Amino acid sequence: MLKASLSSKVDPRDAKLSMAHFYVAFTALLVGGLAGLLQVLVRSGKFQLPFGIGYYQVLTVHGVLLGLVLTTFFILGFHLAAVSKTSGTLTNKQRTVGWIGFWIALVGTVMAAVMVLLNQASVLFTFYAPLKAHALFYLGLTLVVVGSWFNSAVIIMKYAEWRRANPGQPSPLLTFMALINTLMWCVATIGVASTVLIQLLPWSLGIVDTVNVGISRTLFWYFGHPLVYFWLLPAYMAWYVVVPKVIGTKVFSDSLARMSFILFLLFSIPVGFHHQLLEPGIDPAWKFLQVILTFLVVIPSLMTAFSLFATFESFGRSKGATGLFGWLKKLPWGDARFTVPFIGMVAFIPGGAGGMVNASHQMNQVVHNTIWVTGHFHLTVATAVVLTYFGVTFWLVPHLTGRTLTKKMNKLALTQGILWAVGMTFMSGAMHAAGLLGAPRRSSFSEYGGAPQAAEWIPYQIAQAVGGSILFIAVLLMVYIFINLAFFAPKGEQEFPVGEATNQAEKAPMVFENWKLWLGITVLLILFAYTIPFIDLIQNAPPGAKGGRFW
Known part of the structure; x- marks a missing residue:
């Protein structure tokens, strides 16, 4: 049954559903990219809005648009296509x-976009108190989350259907990965849904006068850090399963890939305090505990790096490569389906190192709330993530559209x-450098608000504007490529590349499919990391927080 699903195209009805998500995602890329260009131009001090x-x-x-809409809609579309491909066509x-x-x-x-464009919701993508937006903004974000839950239900139902039809067999690797990311998303979004529905929406409607800001920020970052892994894991799906097939080799280890995803599920959620290291109201011991849990995520990241580069080296050696780095010459650098995601992989190395600085209990104080972040x-x-999404787009969109x-x-x-x-x-490098000099994270350095601009920051702000301008050209190119692949490329059959494990006889242990175990451990870790600090935030809330209640 699995082999039959791998040899077929994604059903056109399922393809239409996935493509609908991609249309929204790339519209968000265009508008959000333009907003980013305007932002860096203002920061340079040479342009006024x-x-x-x-x-x-x-x-x-x-x-x-880029942090929430582009990513969420792309991921949902990719998940649906991957599950339809590897576990069979969706039911009606x-x-x-x-x-x-x-x-x-x-x-x-x-709804949310209209409120932002009307300047009724200029609350940044984190949107936590004490910044207040129009009620329709919060209601719109709630609907986005609720809509994602419906799509999550599709992934879960398809997985359950496959398991019933294939008892005792490990699920297809791409389906397994999509399910892990879906489960993590569902658990994490409980936090943001709670703060919006219980706190921010009643506050915006005037039903309550004040909000417990500590609770609001804690609930957001309970969601906000796993959000990062919700973005990242689809890229890992492509790196582990798709890229090996693209270059013409096999997945290094099916079991290692499953284990790394399980570890991301366990360690991605109970770590939100590392975004709140300089905030009052949270005991330093609990912050330090979550810093330790944060660093545990390094383990599956290193497992992934080992697996990927072992795959690349094995492929190169099979093509006759010799020497320490001779295998690099054998990789298909002329294939954008490989090269563009590979650039993302390389960028993730310094990106991950910077993340360790951000999560550190000590070094975070040097860069906290600077433009380094x-x-x-x-x-x-x-x-790392977006370039991999683009690499996926180059083959998935023509596959879905029959081009x-x-x-x-x-x-x-x-x-x-x-x-x-x-x-x-240019842009990120300048941001890191300016951050080390103390440049603040969100200031415009203009009459639109912000701190006065120090002289040593100016060259870095100009470099950001140069980099942002180049990036906007790249955005326009990407949108053009997407439109071409969706509507104008020649009709034909584009492969949906799904790699197979090196050793097909070695079946992945069924313990990986024991969701009572893995979700149970996840819940226990969350309760352990958050229960006592949450009680403290409620009981010891400042007087303005209505005696410590949620609002």
């Missing part, structure tokens, strides 16, 4: 649930990836 547009309005558009019921989720999320996106964010999410990636589009895709890497090197 026209028509009374506010800097923080632009910043919110950029963060919400599953597809209907998926469409309901899509339309709910789209309506929520439009923004630079880190752009190396990890906006380079092909031509040599011309492949060359243009390579150009786009290189431009992105160059632009991000």
